[in-house]
Amino acid sequence: MGIYQFGQMVCRVFLSSFYKVEIVGEENIPKEGGVVLCSNHISNLDPPLLGAYLQRPIHYMAKQELFEKPILKGLLPKLGAFPVRRGMSDKQALRTAIQYLKDGEILGLFPEGTRSKDGKLGKGLSGAGFFALRSKATVIPCAIVGPYQKFKVVKMVYGKPIDFETYREQKIGAEEATSIIMSEIQKLIDEHS
Known part of the structure; x- marks a missing residue:
């Protein structure tokens, strides 16, 4: 067992000890190929939650x-x-992220760039749209529906892939692409709150 898998196990044990974690739509995550996984950000626990239950790193x-x-x-x-x-603009970080996507890995992004103070979805930064447009990766919206309260349900909802092929052909900008992603995340939040 590698460090990543050990970390996943520790996170699962910790999270399931305090919260009733409910996963919805895991079948929407492709088994292989590059994936841009875009989620809202309501807690410091979001990255471990996203990573703990997926088979792929x-x-x-x-x-x-x-x-x-x-x-x-x-x-x-x-x-x-x-x-x-x-x-x-951190060009090295952008290159690293694009390379992970080219290599068929999952890139986890919180497009808001920081945690939401009030739990509501904020405006997304253009980075998510940039990666959606610049890579051939599958774009998956994800909603974490909380709040994180002891022994209460925390839902992690993976939406259906957003078809970015048409948007790439239309040559839309990164900001508009991010707005499309944020809109899909908001739909998931509304549907599962």
Whole structure:
């Protein structure tokens, strides 16, 4: 068992000890090929929740500052995370993410860029749209429906893939692509709240 799988097991045990985790739509995640998995962001527990229950590993962008902490800088890459400098265009992080998608991996994104303070879906940043348009990856919207309260249900809902082929042909911009993704996430939240 590798570190990623061990981390998944630890996360599953922790999460199921405190919450009733309900997974909906797992069949919407392709078994292979690049996937851009876009989710709302309501808690620090969202990345472990997303990664704990999927068979395939997820790669996340994590803020550069985390990689400067002694224990985390060695551990985070083994858990699928790679650094991004927030507040600026980080070309290396963009290249790394595109390469993961080309290699048929899953890229986990929180398009809002930060946790929601009130639990409502905020405006998405153009990064999610950029990856959806620049890669041939399958784009899956995901909604985490909480709140995280002890022994209450936390739902993780994977939506159907968004067909981005047409949007690529129409040459829409990254911002518009992100809006489409955010709209699909909002539909999932509304449907499962």
